[in-house]
Amino acid sequence: MPANLPTHILFERAVEFPIELMNLIIRELKMDKWSAQVWVKWNNDAPWSDWSWLKEWNEVKWAGSTMGDWDMTLWVNVSTPEELEQFVHGKLRAKGWVADTKSTWTKEVWAA
Known part of the structure; x- marks a missing residue:
């Protein structure tokens, strides 16, 4: 975040901010977050x-159906590699019809 912006704000009454400042704050908060994508390959028993x-x-x-080597992709909100591993191996791969998975991390660095 830019140095001139506070990291915590507490107000006792309604305060109006210029829209440009609000957009900057929202964009900065979003860009500080990592998320994971998981590609899934199904077997013949898939729903x-x-x-x-x-x-x-x-x-x-969110989830999407894909074409090519993978059958679907999941956008997963997790904070650490351990949380991602727990999700993939503890939940996703527990589904009997999941044949394979591949995951990657993404951090937004720019948005229009």
Whole structure:
């Protein structure tokens, strides 16, 4: 965050900020966060048209069906590699139809 912005703000009454300042604060807060993407390869027992199982996991921000080597991708909100490993091996791979997974970390560095 820029040095001239406070890190904590406590107000006793409503305060108005210029929209440019609010956008800067929001952008800075978002860019300080890492997230993970997990690609999933299914076997033949996968629920190809039933996505309701995704509701079980608060960590999943969004999911998408993909083409190519992987069948889907998950955007996962975790803070550490240990949390990601726990999610992948403790939850995702516990599904009998998950054949393989691949994961990577992403940190936003610029946004329009």
